Amino acid sequence: QVQLVESGGGLVQAGGSLRLSCVESGRTSGSYVMGWFRQAPEKEREFVAAIGWTADSTYYGDLVKGRFTISRDNAKNTVYLQMNGLKPEDTAVYYCADTLAYGSIWAHEYIYWGQGTQVTVSS
Secondary structure (H helix, E strand, O other): OOEEEEEOOEEEEOOOOEEEEEEEEOOOOOOOEEEEEEEOOOOOOEEEEEEOOOOOOEEEOOOOOOOEEEEEEHHHOEEEEEEOOOOHHHOEEEEEEEEOOOOOOOHHHOOEEOOOEEEEEEO
16 A cells, blocks of 8 residues: 655744655555645645656646755655745645656646645744
């Protein structure tokens, strides 16, 4: 059974940085894409970033482009999200997920999801 576990969330002041990690276990095959989504209270889940298996393809949501960086270490089954220049509007629960759909930015195309980690940015 595939499991995803996020970590690294917390409380940070505006302009600060956080690094999220997501460790995947249980997958035995497949060149899968890893993605990050976020969901703020009373808002729909929003695409943040995704990265292909070979890490040469990355995709970002418009609101985080230039501030967030996604990366992965396949040897450690881990994907990272480096978040710089955080803003109060970045406050949300951040989820990692995976899919076999190359280049997907749509939550419904992601198969396995983690439990989420809270990121709170104070002004």
